[in-house]
Amino acid sequence: MAFNFPFTAIVGQEEMKLAMILSTIDPSIGGVLVFGDRGTGKSTMVRSLAALLPPMKSVDGCMYHCDPSSSNLCSNCLALTQSGKKLKSHTISAPVVDLPLGATEDRIVGSLDIEKALSQGVKSFEPGLLAKANRGYLYIDEVNLLEDHLVDLLIDVAASGENVVERDGLSIRHPAKFVLIGSGNPEEGELRPQLLDRFGLSVDVKTPKEVMTRIEIIKRREMFERQPEVFIEQWSLEQKKLQDQIISSRTRLLKVTVSDQLLIQTSQLCAHLGADGLRGELTMMRAIRALCAFENKKVATLDQLKRISPYALRHRLRRDPLDDTGSSVRIERALEEIFPK
Numbered sequence: 001m002a003f004n005f006p007f008t009a010i011v012g013q014e015e016m017k018l019a020m021i022l023s024t025i026d027p028s029i030g031g032v033l034v035f036g037d038r039g040t041g042k043s044t045m046v047r048s049l050a051a052l053l054p055p056m057k058s059v060d061g062c063m064y065h066c067d068p069s070s071s072n073l074c075s076n077c078l079a080l081t082q083s084g085k086k087l088k089s090h091t092i093s094a095p096v097v098d099l100p101l102g103a104t105e106d107r108i109v110g111s112l113d114i115e116k117a118l119s120q121g122v123k124s125f126e127p128g129l130l131a132k133a134n135r136g137y138l139y140i141d142e143v144n145l146l147e148d149h150l151v152d153l154l155i156d157v158a159a160s161g162e163n164v165v166e167r168d169g170l171s172i173r174h175p176a177k178f179v180l181i182g183s184g185n186p187e188e189g190e191l192r193p194q195l196l197d198r199f200g201l202s203v204d205v206k207t208p209k210e211v212m213t214r215i216e217i218i219k220r221r222e223m224f225e226r227q228p229e230v231f232i233e234q235w236s237l238e239q240k241k242l243q244d245q246i247i248s249s250r251t252r253l254l255k256v257t258v259s260d261q262l263l264i265q266t267s268q269l270c271a272h273l274g275a276d277g278l279r280g281e282l283t284m285m286r287a288i289r290a291l292c293a294f295e296n297k298k299v300a301t302l303d304q305l306k307r308i309s310p311y312a313l314r315h316r317l318r319r320d321p322l323d324d325t326g327s328s329v330r331i332e333r334a335l336e337e338i339f340p341k
Contacts, residue, residue: 003228006235007048008242010041011217012208018291019201019311020049021242023179025249026290030200030283031180033143033191033315040205041217042183046096046139049181051239053094054247056135060088063127064134064174065095072161074174095136097129097178101145105153109165110172125172130163133178143182144191151195154180158198197276200283202315204328249293256292258285258300265302265339269309272334275316284312306335 010017019032034042058065059077066077068087080087099108110128129138140146146154157163163176180198184191208214224231263285270280288304297304314327 003224003232004048004051005044005221005224006232006239007045007052008238009220009224009231009235010045010048011220012213013041013045013205015311016042016045016203016205019203020045020181021052021246021294022287022290022311023181023201024049024053024246025294026253026286027179029286029290030198030279031137031182033196033199033202034181034183034205035186035202036183036205037207038185040207042205043141046137046181046183049137050093050096052243052246053096053136054243054250055091056094057089058092058135060090064131064176065092066175067135072175072177075172095132095134097133097136097138099129099138099140101142103129103150105150108150109153109163111165111167111170125165125170127174128163130157130176130178131174134174134176136178138178138180140180140182142184142188143195144184144186144189146195148192151192155194155198196315197279199315201287201311203311204314245294249290252293252296253289256289256298256300258289262288262300262302262305266305268338269305269334270313272338273313273317273330275313276318277316280313280316284308287312302339306339309335 007017007020016032016034019034023029023032034046036042056065057068059068059073062074062077064074066073066087068077068089073081077087106128108128109130111126157176158178158180161175161177163172163174165172182191182199208217220231263281266281266284266288270278270284284305287308288300291304291308292298292300310328310331313331317327317330
């Protein structure tokens with residue numbers, strides 16, 4: 001049995017932790033892109049996220065684990081409801097699906113079930129990774145090395161929330177709404193702008209410099225590898241506490257007030273930085289609301305805007321050939337100019 005390192009046991013990387021937590025509180029934020037040095041815990045943190053995700057209701061026997069209370073159903077579940085049958089459901093864990101770099105298009109979108117076609121002469125659809133990730137998380141390690149045709153495919157599905165398969169005599173359409181999480185090393189190549197914009201939040205991670213922090217990371221990893229069950233049990237209380245906080249934050253989310261004045265300030269910042277489109281404002285508003293819900297605050301303020309803006313905007317800024325400073329520095333400078341203390 002494979003064990004995942006506990007999320008709460010990860011040392012440091014507070015920005016990455018917060019971005020992941022906010023994406024679980026409000027999946028409509030649009031996922032997280034994590035760029036940074038090798039060996040900084042990017043993959044470990046994403047895979048540890050699964051234990052924190054609240055369980056969800058799924059239709060019995062549905063390949064796409066449709067939500068029985070939702071109108072966004074697959075064709076099979078929709079046919080059952082239209083025939084007057086009540087959808088039976090059970091509780092499942094939210095899926096966290098890995099999309100490996102070597103995956104083919106058929107493996108991702110789904111394809112004809114060859115075994116059934118040969119043995120029974122029946123055309124049957126074999127769901128792909130997008131079907132498995134529906135209502136969950138799709139994780140792409142080394143996302144900047146993904147092949148261009150797969151990037152185009154993911155952009156289409158991420159935009160529509162549906163996967164459409166027209167091949168091998170099959171015509172399939174099924175829901176594919178997922179939170180996209182990507183990680184990579186910027187030294188190995190850049191991400192295409194079209195896919196870059198699909199990530200709600202972006203985080204830059206660095207190798208820890210403090211000696212004691214590095215030692216603590218090594219100690220915890222060593223303990224986990226030697227006795228994973230014991231180590232997980234030691235952190236079970238902290239894990240449960242954080243999971244409960246995420247669940248309660250979801251219930252508080254719509255009660256958070258974001259004033260018109262704060263929206264004006266958000267738009268002023270995006271316009272000042274020259275961020276393309278309006279996705280930056282939408283992401284910031286949702287992330288600000290999620291941050292307030294997580295911290296049990298009812299009214300969003302300029303303080304939350306300042307904290308969230310680097311996460312939501314650093315990957316949306318165009319490069320200025322006359323300014324070689326990083327995106328984070330440009331955002332900090334803009335905040336000081338627009339909202340002086």
